[in-house]
Amino acid sequence: MSNGPSIDARSAPPTVTETGSAAGGAEQRVTLLLRLDDRPGALESALRPFASHGVNLTRIESRPRRGRTFDFYVDCEGRRDDSPLARAIAELSRTTTQVTVLGEADVPWFPRDIAELDLVASNTLDAGGALHTDHPGFSDRGYRRRRADIGRLAQAYRHGAPFPVIEYTAAETETWGRVYRRLAPLRSRHGCRAYLAAFDELERRCGFGPGSIPQGRDVSAFLEARTGFVLRPVAGLLRPRDFLNALAFRVFFSTQYVRHHSVPFYTPEPDVCHELLGHAPMFADPAFAELSQEIGLASLGATDDDVERLARCYWYSVEFGLLWENGQRKAYGAGVLSSVRELKRACGGDLPEDAFRPWDPEAAAREPYPITDLQPRYLVADSLQRARTKLQGFCASFYRPFHARYDAATKRVWVDRAIRRRG
Numbered sequence: 255m256s257n258g259p260s261i262d263a264r265s266a267p268p269t270v271t272e273t274g275s276a277a278g279g280a281e282q283r284v285t286l287l288l289r290l291d292d293r294p295g296a297l298e299s300a301l302r303p304f305a306s307h308g309v310n311l312t313r314i315e316s317r318p319r320r321g322r323t324f325d326f327y328v329d330c331e332g333r334r335d336d337s338p339l340a341r342a343i344a345e346l347s348r349t350t351t352q353v354t355v356l357g358e359a360d361v362p363w364f365p366r367d368i369a370e371l372d373l374v375a376s377n378t379l380d381a382g383g384a385l386h387t388d389h390p391g392f393s394d395r396g397y398r399r400r401r402a403d404i405g406r407l408a409q410a411y412r413h414g415a416p417f418p419v420i421e422y423t424a425a426e427t428e429t430w431g432r433v434y435r436r437l438a439p440l441r442s443r444h445g446c447r448a449y450l451a452a453f454d455e456l457e458r459r460c461g462f463g464p465g466s467i468p469q470g471r472d473v474s475a476f477l478e479a480r481t482g483f484v485l486r487p488v489a490g491l492l493r494p495r496d497f498l499n500a501l502a503f504r505v506f507f508s509t510q511y512v513r514h515h516s517v518p519f520y521t522p523e524p525d526v527c528h529e530l531l532g533h534a535p536m537f538a539d540p541a542f543a544e545l546s547q548e549i550g551l552a553s554l555g556a557t558d559d560d561v562e563r564l565a566r567c568y569w570y571s572v573e574f575g576l577l578w579e580n581g582q583r584k585a586y587g588a589g590v591l592s593s594v595r596e597l598k599r600a601c602g603g604d605l606p607e608d609a610f611r612p613w614d615p616e617a618a619a620r621e622p623y624p625i626t627d628l629q630p631r632y633l634v635a636d637s638l639q640r641a642r643t644k645l646q647g648f649c650a651s652f653y654r655p656f657h658a659r660y661d662a663a664t665k666r667v668w669v670d671r672a673i674r675r676r677g
């Protein structure tokens with residue numbers, strides 16, 4: 255469309271169509287559809303009533319139509335019956351070919367406020383405690399009871415409450431210590447700089463060491479002071495949508511139970527060794543925090559297909575990502591950093607070159623992945639900053655009828671149009 259039009263208000267009688275209410279969340283939004291002729295000055299004239307009546311616009315999106323007209327979707331702050339907005343609409347109806355007040359956009363439910371994570375935190379898959387028959391602890395009744403007890407504390411947790419403190423047993427601490435010691439030389443050799451720097455601090459400030467399991471409460475406070483990321487207890491695996499949504503709030507769902515002692519160097523599910531030795535150090539890094547939150551923001555109200563794509567991007571970055579440092583591939587993904595076998599495989603030099611590909615979110619989104627086996631390939635980023643930039647570009651292609659932004663001060667998600675969360 256040429257820039258700006260004049261509207262011939264006399265060419266057709268204006269119409270105002272009400273198709274729904276404008277309420278939606280704490281911020282009120284109204285979306286208007288303006289159908290304008292493709293003439294210089296048309297948009298400028300059409301927007302004038304908003305300014306003159308003091309109505310704030312949050313988004314304008316244009317879509318061409320056949321016959322030299324354009325549709326403009328204009329999102330504004332306020333309610334349909336607010337006087338300033340009502341007056342602006344009345345004026346528009348006199349000056350614009352057609353004005354339609356649209357209803358709310360239906361989107362899949364997502365939390366708007368950090369406290370709303372309480373609504374999904376208990377929705378663990380398999381009720382959080384049902385172990386599969388191939389789980390190393392499946393036949394160990396004592397282990398299952400202990401895991402369920404720790405899980406119950408997480409289930410009862412609510413936003414703002416004190417983080418549950420776990421009195422780990424000697425046997426659990428022994429398992430942790432074995433994993434810790436075995437990983438130590440590998441992480442020094444293959445961990446990326448950000449990971450090693452944070453790990454060093456966690457050892458000095460948060461009690462990281464082979465002799466005791468750090469408390470999630472202390473690690474969470476450490477991370478929050480650095481990047482605003484916090485850990486939140488969870489009883490088991492969540493749906494990808496719920497898990498990814500939390501990242502938008504800089505919240506990482508983190509388990510507290512310990513893997514079964516019989517197989518200390520393998521776990522079919524996340525446990526405290528994976529969370530604290532793999533994930534936690536990276537959340538102290540600002541660039542990694544940005545990348546993680548980017549995935550979370552893109553997942554809010556996304557379609558099921560796009561959530562699936564994002565889950566794969568998450569897998570090939572936050573879980574199994576590598577990056578180049580001084581000509582060497584280093585690990586930043588938690589699934590690599592917390593696994594002896596995965597660290598050796600990804601960074602040990604035995605894999606053929608074609609097992610490594612440059613980080614590309616579009617390719618990652620198409621790539622299936624094994625959950626309980628070693629990864630067949632790894633994606634290698636130039637840097638975490640560039641990984642995030644590429645991810646942003648990829649997510650811009652998603653269909654979503656609104657734009658979301660996180661307000662760290664209020665811990666709420668701001669959206670630029672009226673939406674109705676369903677489901």
Ligand SMILES: [Fe+2]
Binds near residue numbers: 524528533573588589
């Ligand atoms: Fe993980």
